[in-house]
Amino acid sequence: MATSKEFHDYIVENLRKTGNVTTRKMMGEYCVYYQPHGVQNAVGFEKDETDHKKLIGDICDNCLFLKPTESVLRLMPDADRGYPYEGSKTLMVIVDNVEDTGVMAEVLSSMYQELPEPKKKTNRKGDRDK
Numbered sequence: 001m002a003t004s005k006e007f008h009d010y011i012v013e014n015l016r017k018t019g020n021v022t023t024r025k026m027m028g029e030y031c032v033y034y035q036p037h038g039v040q041n042a043v044g045f046e047k048d049e050t051d052h053k054k055l056i057g058d059i060c061d062n063c064l065f066l067k068p069t070e071s072v073l074r075l076m077p078d079a080d081r082g083y084p085y086e087g088s089k090t091l092m093v094i095v096d097n098v099e100d101t102g103v104m105a106e107v108l109s110s111m112y113q114e115l116p117e118p119k120k121k122t123n124r125k126g127d128r129d130k
Helices: 005-015 070-075 101-114 124-129
Strands: 019-026 029-036 054-060 063-066 092-095
Touching: 005 019, 005 029, 005 054, 005 101, 019 101, 029 101, 054 092, 054 101, 070 101
Parallel strands: none
Antiparallel strands: 019 029, 029 054, 054 063, 063 092
């Protein structure tokens, strides 16, 4: 069952209280990207929102799934876990109360610090010309 637009909007609205959030639609479900408010790069300028968001989880079957990082498991020890879609290899943490802004801000901020920086995109056309 694909995620409803209403559920997607509800999740995004609540997560945006904690930072910059975007989603990307994938086969009727959504990948969720996050960056805390005010994150700055090494030279002190605020990062471009589209370049430094990190993939934190998915919205699938009207559920929010987060990657099982150390901080997520520590801050949400009693949360259920499940696979976001058939064929998934990662057992993810299911978020029950996305409206708890304090907990979500702490969880997402901690996750952001743990997750690796996004890989730089390569120009495939330029690679073929070499």
